[in-house]
Every structure is written in C-alpha cells, then in structure tokens.
Amino acid sequence: xxxxxxxxxxxxxxxxxxxxxxxxxxxxxxxxxxxxxxxxxxxxxxxxxxxxxxxxxxxxxxxxxxxxxxxxxxxxxxxxxxxxxxxxxxxxxxxxxxxxxxxxxxxxxxxxxxxxxxxxxxxxxxxxxxxxxxxxxxxxxxxxxxxxxxxxxxxxxxxxxxxxxxxxxxxxxxxxxxxxxxxxxxxxxxxxxxxxxxxxxxxxxxxxxxxxxxxxxxxxxxxxxx
Ligand SMILES: *Cc1c(COP(=O)(O)O)cnc(C)c1O
Numbered sequence: 001x002x003x004x005x006x007x008x009x010x011x012x013x014x015x016x017x018x019x020x021x022x023x024x025x026x027x028x029x030x031x032x033x034x035x036x037x038x039x040x041x042x043x044x045x046x047x048x049x050x051x052x053x054x055x056x057x058x059x060x061x062x063x064x065x066x067x068x069x070x071x072x073x074x075x076x077x078x079x080x081x082x083x084x085x086x087x088x089x090x091x092x093x094x095x096x097x098x099x100x101x102x103x104x105x106x107x108x109x110x111x112x113x114x115x116x117x118x119x120x121x122x123x124x125x126x127x128x129x130x131x132x133x134x135x136x137x138x139x140x141x142x143x144x145x146x147x148x149x150x151x152x153x154x155x156x157x158x159x160x161x162x163x164x165x166x167x168x169x170x171x172x173x174x175x176x177x178x179x180x181x182x183x184x185x186x187x188x189x190x191x192x193x194x195x196x197x198x199x200x201x202x203x204x205x206x207x208x209x210x211x212x213x214x215x216x217x218x219x220x221x222x223x224x225x226x
Contacts, residue, residue, distance in 0.1 A: 004044050004047065007219065008047050009047075015214070019207070025212075029049065029214060030053045033052045034053070038067050040221055042070070050071070052075065053075040053217075057076065060092070074091070077097055078097060090110065098121065107153060108147075122144060123158075124136075124160045124181060126178050132161070133161075156191075157182060157186075157212070158197075159197070162178070162202075172208075175198070175206050193212065196212075198214040200219035
C-alpha cells in the first residue's frame with residue numbers, strides 16, 4: 001500500500017462497521033510488520049497505530065532499537081523456540097504464540113521482575129493442521145492454569161491462525177469453534193478478554209464472529225516480497 005495512513009483508515013473503518021452492525025466494541029487492530037522496515041512502522045505510528053506484531057525475535061529487536069523514541073506495544077506472534085524465550089520475555093509486551101508448558105515455564109522464569117507481567121495468549125491449532133504451531137483444544141485448560149499460576153505472566157486469552165479455506169463458510173466455522181473455546185476459557189478465568197483471530201484476508205469475518213483483536217499485515221503494509 002503506497003499510503004499507509006489511508007490503508008489504516010480503511011481497516012479501522014471496516015472494523016467500526018462490523019462493530020456497529022454487531023453492536024459490540026470494535027476489535028483492536030494489531031499491525032503485523034514482519035519483513036517491513038522500521039520506517040514503515042514509524043509511518044503507521046504517526047497515523048495513530050500503537051500495537052505492532054512481529055514473528056521473529058531478532059528482527060523485532062532491531063526494529064525496537066530503531067524505534068525506541070516511540071511508545072509502541074510489541075506483540076510476538078510467530079512460533080517461539082524455547083531457547084529464545086529469555087529474549088522474548090525481556091523485549092515484548094505480549095506473546096501470542098504460547099502453545100506448550102515448557103514455553104510457559106521459560107517465559108515465566110525469564111520475564112524481568114522490573115517489567116509488568118507479560119501478557120499471554122494461548123495459541124490453538126483449531127483446524128488440527130499437521131505440522132502447525134498451536135496446542136490442541138483439549139490442552140488449553142492445562143496451559144491456562146500454568147499461566148495463571150505464574151506471577152510474571154498474565155493470561156489474556158486465545159490466538160489462532162485458522163486454515164485459509166477458500167470456502168468462507170468453513171472459515172466462519174473455524175472462527176465459531178474458537179469463539180466457543182474462548183467463552184469456555186472465560187467461564188473459568190473471568191480476566192480473559194482477548195480473542196486474536198483473523199488476518200488481511202478475513203479479518204472482517206473474524207470480527208463478525210467475535211474476534212476482539214485482528215492481526216493485519218499485507219492489507220496495511222502491502223504484499224510481502226519473500
Ligand atoms: C503474517 C501473520 C499475520 C498477518 O498476515 P496478513 O495476511 O499479511 O495480514 C497474522 N498473524 C500471524 C501469526 C502472522 O504470521
């Protein structure tokens with residue numbers, strides 16, 4: 001997108017429209033800036049966007065250093081290796097890709113006591129895709145209990161990357177199953193308030209189905225060239 005400010009306005013307007021129809025607050029926008037330079041983030045921040053998502057710890061750290069003069073909120077959304085947990089715990093506000101107990105333990109141990117608790121989402125592999133990150137739906141409760149027990153972590157909800165079915169009815173079904181998991185989690189843990197689902201292709205559909213946060217990259221920053 002040549003004009004990130006217009007792209008941002010367009011996405012925010014779409015989220016407002018869904019919210020008005022559904023009579024709910026608008027979903028929060030996470031701008032996914034992986035592979036994009038720090039200057040692109042700065043341009044979007046100047047237009048009012050505050051929360052940014054990155055997939056790789058090293059790439060994010062370089063951009064954070066270049067943008068240290070801005071008060072931004074950083075979310076890690078990519079698969080996190082346990083041996084990178086220390087760096088992630090020290091440099092992000094949120095980690096959305098928590099999908100196993102060893103990672104919960106490592107993040108809890110390495111979150112510096114001087115920082116506020118790390119905001120954590122449990123990533124669910126809701127479409128049971130082989131080889132994909134995310135825990136099985138049946139594992140959510142155990143992970144949530146471990147996160148709640150850690151004083152340096154705060155459980156905020158669920159994240160999922162749904163399968164990009166060409167058939168929109170099937171996508172909607174994935175979002176509905178996530179919403180049901182989210183409501184079940186919230187019944188046990190009332191502090192849970194975040195359901196992160198939907199990307200550039202389907203964020204409006206996700207918001208219709210109850211996403212409280214959508215993660216949008218290419219619709220804001222333009223296509224990623226590998
Ligand atoms: C890249 C990415 C996104 C954004 O994808 P777009 O299709 O560019 O909007 C969202 N979530 C995760 C986990 C990603 O890796």
